[in-house]
Amino acid sequence: MIRKIFNKLFKPRFRTERTKLEHHKTEPAKLRSANRPILNTKFGNKKTPLNNQHRGNATVIPYSQHQIDRSLLSNAAHKTIDGLQKAGFEAYIVGGAVRDLLLNRKPKDFDVATDATPEEVNRVFRRSRIIGRRFRLVHVLFGDETIEVSTFRGHHSAEGDAHTDKSGRIIRDNVFGSLEEDAARRDFTVNALYYDPTHQEVLDFHQGFADVQAGLLRMIGNPETRYAEDPVRMLRVVRLSAKLGLKIEPATMAPISKMADLLQDVPASRLFDEMLKLFLSGHAIESVSALRAQHLHHGLLPMLDVVLEQPMGERFVMLALKNTDERIRSGKSANPSFLFATLLWHEVLASWETYKAEVPPIPALHMAMTEVIATQAEKLAIHNRYTATMKEIWAMQPRFEQRAGKRPFSLLTHPRYRAGYDFLLLRSESGEVPAELSEWWTAFANAEGETRSAMLQADTNPKKRRRKSRKKPNDKHGSSTPESNA
Numbered sequence: 001m002i003r004k005i006f007n008k009l010f011k012p013r014f015r016t017e018r019t020k021l022e023h024h025k026t027e028p029a030k031l032r033s034a035n036r037p038i039l040n041t042k043f044g045n046k047k048t049p050l051n052n053q054h055r056g057n058a059t060v061i062p063y064s065q066h067q068i069d070r071s072l073l074s075n076a077a078h079k080t081i082d083g084l085q086k087a088g089f090e091a092y093i094v095g096g097a098v099r100d101l102l103l104n105r106k107p108k109d110f111d112v113a114t115d116a117t118p119e120e121v122n123r124v125f126r127r128s129r130i131i132g133r134r135f136r137l138v139h140v141l142f143g144d145e146t147i148e149v150s151t152f153r154g155h156h157s158a159e160g161d162a163h164t165d166k167s168g169r170i171i172r173d174n175v176f177g178s179l180e181e182d183a184a185r186r187d188f189t190v191n192a193l194y195y196d197p198t199h200q201e202v203l204d205f206h207q208g209f210a211d212v213q214a215g216l217l218r219m220i221g222n223p224e225t226r227y228a229e230d231p232v233r234m235l236r237v238v239r240l241s242a243k244l245g246l247k248i249e250p251a252t253m254a255p256i257s258k259m260a261d262l263l264q265d266v267p268a269s270r271l272f273d274e275m276l277k278l279f280l281s282g283h284a285i286e287s288v289s290a291l292r293a294q295h296l297h298h299g300l301l302p303m304l305d306v307v308l309e310q311p312m313g314e315r316f317v318m319l320a321l322k323n324t325d326e327r328i329r330s331g332k333s334a335n336p337s338f339l340f341a342t343l344l345w346h347e348v349l350a351s352w353e354t355y356k357a358e359v360p361p362i363p364a365l366h367m368a369m370t371e372v373i374a375t376q377a378e379k380l381a382i383h384n385r386y387t388a389t390m391k392e393i394w395a396m397q398p399r400f401e402q403r404a405g406k407r408p409f410s411l412l413t414h415p416r417y418r419a420g421y422d423f424l425l426l427r428s429e430s431g432e433v434p435a436e437l438s439e440w441w442t443a444f445a446n447a448e449g450e451t452r453s454a455m456l457q458a459d460t461n462p463k464k465r466r467r468k469s470r471k472k473p474n475d476k477h478g479s480s481t482p483e484s485n486a
Contacts, residue, residue: 057180058194061202061209068101070197076142077110080125080149081197087124089116090179092194094150098202099190102212103244112140112149113182113194121149152182180205187226187233188240189218217246224255231262232274234296239278242286256294263296268381275380279339282328284321313346316430323426337389338419340382342426347372348394362398369394389416396420397427400441404459408444421445 070078077093084091091114097107114121118130121138128140128149138149154177177185179194186192189208195201202209206220217240219226219233227233234256241248263271278287291297292308307313320342324334348368355364369391376382382390397420399411411417421441428438444455 058183058203058205059207059209061204063200066102066195066202066209068098068195068200068202070200072101072106073197074110074145076140076145076147077112078197079142080110080112080140080147083124084112084114084116084121084149085198087116087120089114089120089124091116092179092196092203094194095186095191098193098195099208099212099244101195102193102209110147112147113152113179114149115152115179116149117151117176118149121151151176152179153177153185154181179203184220186220187230187236189220190246192220215246216249217241217244217252218249219252223252224259227255227259228262231259231266232270234260234263234294235271235274235278235291238290238294238296239274239281239287242283242290243281253294256296260294260296264379268377268379271379272381272383276336279321279324279343280328280334280336282325284325285318288317288321307343307346310346312430312432316346316426316432317343319426319430335389335419337386338393338422340386341390341393341423344372344376344390345394345423347375365395365398366391389419392416393420393423397424400424400437403440403444403455403457405456408456412445 073093077097081091081093091112093110094113095111097110100107116124118136118138121140122128122130125138125140127142128138130136130138135150135153140147140149154175183192183194183203183205189206189211191208192204192206193208193212194203196203211218217237219237237248237252237256240246278284278291281287288297288308297308308317320339324339327334348365351368351371352361352365355367358364359367373382373387373390392414393416396411396414396416399407400420402408402411411420414420424433424441425438427433428435440455444452447455
């Protein structure tokens with residue numbers, strides 16, 4: 001009796017759930033994903049299954065030709081590709097990572113492109129988050145590494161969440177599309193290559209593989225239209241050419257000089273990010289030379305072109321860029337604060353001289369620093385965390401000239417002493433200050449005990465007289481507190 005009641009209540013339900021589970025396990029991955037809703041795409045409510053239609057206009061480059069060693073991919077990149085493909089989606093390593101692998105360079109990071117929407121990617125990976133406004137992306141987290149996953153995008157003129165301004169600059173283009181459309185909206189042919197590490201194939205829609213082999217940097221589509229859509233591409237073509245040693249195609253280069261003014265409409269924060277990549281590429285000297293050749297440096301850093309035309313100013317800036325390039329190429333880190341402090345130093349000097357005619361030297365220096373940073377912020381928004389350190393480096397420079405009393409000992413304990421000292425060395429090497437000054441500080445920092453004390457110079461500054469505190473008159477009861485406050 002008890003067994004009959006148990007079977008009646010529980011066995012049918014158990015069989016139903018087990019049948020569903022077994023059906024789900026045997027159902028092909030792509031068939032399951034076909035029933036998953038796609039949000040905010042032009043495909044409607046049904047995902048297009050994976051087939052050969054995406055490869056129709058693409059050249060499939062096999063391993064025998066591209067010779068990419070997939071062991072060079074990070075573990076996080078492998079897991080991201082595997083996770084998306086096992087969930088029934090297309091997934092490729094894309095962009096600069098593929099380009100660098102073909103150029104025998106170690107990629108700095110790996111980006112993934114997929115036909116899954118951000119919401120679907122977010123459901124596949126537990127540790128992931130959707131970010132972005134102009135582009136909605138997903139950051140998939142694996143320990144210390146983050147893989148950026150983007151959905152295939154369509155053209156911004158298609159229906160969807162896309163906006164452009166009067167000049168044609170794209171403000172937002174959250175329009176999803178096919179793999180072929182995604183390739184067409186990328187900037188350069190060498191960045192429009194899609195690598196599938198599972199099948200070890202590279203998909204090429206725009207002869208990017210041939211351009212890599214020929215050492216050519218070529219824009220996809222009409223260069224003038226693409227620069228109008230995003231003027232930052234003019235900076236990117238200069239940076240990538242210098243970094244990768246690629247020659248810019250004549251048609252890609254031709255419109256740059258006459259369209260440079262479009263950079264004035266780009267948000268200052270975007271300009272700063274792009275300039276930071278340019279100066280920290282390990283090829284900053286080549287990049288600056290290319291910027292000058294294309295007249296793209298005007299206004300990015302105020303009067304940088306004027307500074308570079310002055311013998312001492314150009315020597316100082318080029319020494320700083322050379323120092324930065326050498327550090328990056330040797331695998332060391334470079335401090336953006338130090339770099340921008342060097343680039344703007346001669347503007348600070350010019351402004352300082354003007355203010356010294358009105359106020360004492362140190363207040364004049366602080367006024368000059370504030371003015372220069374405020375001026376450049378209109379075109380290039382350097383983050384506050386960098387400007388604070390820049391001001392500290394600048395403010396230390398007059399203190400290096402004080403080599404008497406306790407002042408040198410105090411400067412050695414400054415948190416930014418090393419940056420300030422390196423800055424002094426550049427000034428000395430460029431001829432701005434005597435070499436004797438930097439040599440003294442080098443010896444002083446390395447000396448100890450009495451040797452260090454013996455190096456101090458005589459203090460010729462007049463000592464300040466200590467002001468005597470005035471005693472308050474006592475009241476008639478002997479109290480020093482006024483009656484009104486008693």
